[in-house]
Amino acid sequence: MMPLTDLPPTPLVTPFGGTAVTNPNTNLSANLASTPIPQPTLPTYAGVPTPDPPHTAVNGEAQPFITHYVNSGETLGYIAQLYGSSIAELQEANQMGDSDLLAIGQELLVPSQSALVGPDFKIIPDSELVYGPAAADFDVHEFASRYQGYLLAYQEEVEGQLLDGPEVVSLVAHRYSVNPRLLLALLEYRAGWVTRPAVADASFALGYFKPNRAELYWQLAWAADNLNWGYYGRAEGGITSTLLGDGSRVAFAPTINDGTAGVQAMLGAGDNMTYDAWLQDVGANGLFATYSRMFGNPFAYTVDPLIPQGLQQPSLRLPWDSAETWYFTGGPHGGWDSGSAWAALDFVPAGDQLGCVLSDDWVTAVADGIVTRSDFGAVVVDMDGDGYAGTGWAILYMHIETRDRIAVGTLVQTGDRIGHPSCEGGFSNGTHVHVARLYNGRWISADGTIPFDLGGWVSQGLGREYDGQLVRGGVIKEACECREEINAIPGN
Template sequence: MKFFWRSPSKAKRLALSLPKWPLLRLRSAQVPNPLYLLLTLLLLAGCERPDPETAVFVTPGQSSTLPPTPIVTPFSGEGPLPPTPEADPAQAIARPTYNGTPTPDPTHETAVAQENGTLTHTVGVGETLGYIAQLYGTTTEQLLSLNQLDNGNLVYVGQALLVPSSATQFGPDFKLIPDSELVYGPAANGFDVRQFAELYGGYLLNYEEAVENQLLAGPEIVSLVTHRYSVNPRLLLAALEYRAGWITKAVGVVEQFPMGYRASNQPGLYMQLSWVANQLNWGFYGRSEGGLNLFTVADGTRLGYAPTINNGTAGVQKWLSAHDGATYASWLQEVGPDGFWLTYNALFGNPFAYTVDPLWPADLSQPSLQLPWQNETWYFTGGPHGGWAAGSAWAALDFAPPGEQLGCVQSENWVTAMADGIVTRSDFGAVVVDLDLPNQPADGFAGTGWAITYMHLENRDRISVGTPVQIGDRLGHPSCEGGFSNGTHLHVARSYNGRWVAADGAIPFNMAGWISQGLGSEYDGLLLRGTVSREACVCRDEINAISP
């Protein structure tokens, strides 16, 4: 069997999503039993790639979002953030000074309108004709016709395709945040969500919610979303303030859907903020890696990203376009200097004061990694797919331990460290290891340099935060813990400076010589070592068996 992690918000859509899943592969000698096929489908779970324009239904408009008067007053850019009377001045968080202008971004690929009512789309990593058709609201047949292709043709990364479009305009070129303010990277090192929330004494501090059977307070929910999605906590707090006023107001927008996301009836701060993080990632990684250069405002307006904005700005623009009250006119206000940016600036100062550039050096390469188990044969069950939920890069691979049982069963097998480092997180099914490298000593913060996320590790025997590890050290047992999964497995992903590293991109996984390669659709892929090839499969078989 092939076992996946699935975002909880997607679990109920399994029946509608089956066409996007990799096909069940059976050896030629096998005859598929209908009951077996049904059981297979019922046991599948994972972080599927979403429909490109998933409908969402949210509360229109926004709350009054400006912080209390002391913060609205023009700030000199020096010294600590002025606290409200409820806060302890000694806990004030300094805001860096910024008097410059955002560094010009190189011109990006954009949607190029043709006289015949089409656009040019550049094929991104992992995209298929079917996905591109959904992205632009058309059909595979129409794409084949427009581009004079036949069913035997395969699209390739970098290929220019004509797509139908009614878009006649582009979004503004006002930059909202640097790329380093979208990811949970070096600029967020040392930032404490609870400490900042206590400066204002707002509603977030009084909020509680059970997340995966653990009762969490508001600031800890924000931190969990930050870690899982690798999204900057300042950005999430500014988003929560902008939509709901929960940071500065004792009573903001207090309802089941504080961020206005009503699709699939997912209430509560955790699910609402997770939706925001996923939208931010979707815009960021979709534009930077997936060739996404066109999007739709809720009123149906099709827009191309301005070619000069950076990917972090694209992420925020995508999120701000998604609520059902958005019109082109209201969206223009929200993405301008008097919209979301004003709230961010009032809370934290100019976002570009936190810029870390570049996030990735030009010569970035993966350090040496081993397989995440010792002296056993495991099974490659999931090719490149989201690092966490659908919007992130295809950063993850899935593996099932040896055995005959299906579903969520307790495993005595061990997940082991792929490289030396320090454990920076061990909760909610995740173990995150900050790698200790010659040119990057582990500093205990996973947002600087290389880090590995091991997901779905059982609480039993799971390694503790702060523990130094060496290659081969035991981290925990594979399980179904963390997110939603109905099959015991390991989900493993890499990040550098807080940005997910795609498993099918320019820096593939290399684990003891096993090199990852995508096959054009999420979860489908190969691991190659020399002349040996193993393909991700919903099975335990020779075709997906991986040994040290």
């Protein structure tokens, strides 16, 4: 699954239930005002968010640039993501053209942290960003049905299947493991889709203006990836700031939580987003107000901690028959898209064929559990057996062919057949299986503090997406888009 590398454009600014800033690109007229929401009983919250230990404080006197030395395989896009910068910023700082190539050892100036600091207002807890325990009983279709808004009537074809609006929201939420409540709040805040019976222009609902990305699926996918980028980048990637569309770099306030950083990053994305407009979005009267009116105070849903101290991975085996040898083709990379934690590893079966070819080989279960999802190339197995993948450990098997794919509700034991590797689901240019772990809905990095361990083969990252090693004892196998001894993994 290849990452999306597009720079996100300006989101719209249409606060729910307040003084709206009309978006000229959607031409929402006064007679399309949001329908008053019939309020169910919402969770109450009388406390204040748990204080976060301060992250690295911002030094407004810091030097404007730091130096990065280019390593093998690095691109401008990768370096920009590493430092929370942008390709345009790197090109400007180093007087580079679009066609300039990088050389190993080349010195690059990278813009350092800005003196602009974002607000310390907390928008959501971490547990409201992920599709985790707090969303266990939430039904997107039931919620949308209360208001009979445009979302309910909307239809779109996604990867050959016709989906209604709530189904599109659910698909994106599952794929990115982002809380569907948050996606609905964003869709209402930006475009009024949840409560308005009609909209003047359904294109580019969230303000992502790239050609061929006008439909709801791509709008929500862009938003979810940016939410994940801010959340996991702050939590694990060392990102301390976000870039606004007008070129302003804003440092995250040291005391906000990572979930809030994710929302701040997403709301700041866009070609024309200004610092003043962004401050409105991330303040108490911005998205937070819309969320609170729709669902109650987001901190009433807090599950803390998402990752218990001392958590260890349960025993997992390799995802193929013990008599077979498969090949390790992708080191740690995004669980879904490049914004999420680098939770996934890729493998291909033996053979000489390349590209997207039919395979009769079987992907097998790495652990016991129950199948909670089997569609769009994905199989998700809930390991704690409660039937909800957002609690405890879960395993994603991606690019599983429709033919012979295991059904939802099936109880599986370690080694049972899941399905055939393929190119189905998302984007893939070659038949393979993409395997990732989640805990409480949070992607678990393959090379993080709880490394991916498959039958004693332990994942180690090499600092670049898709690059990495599997190590067992003194044996080291390195990810390679090949079928060679260097990446051959015998079954266990």
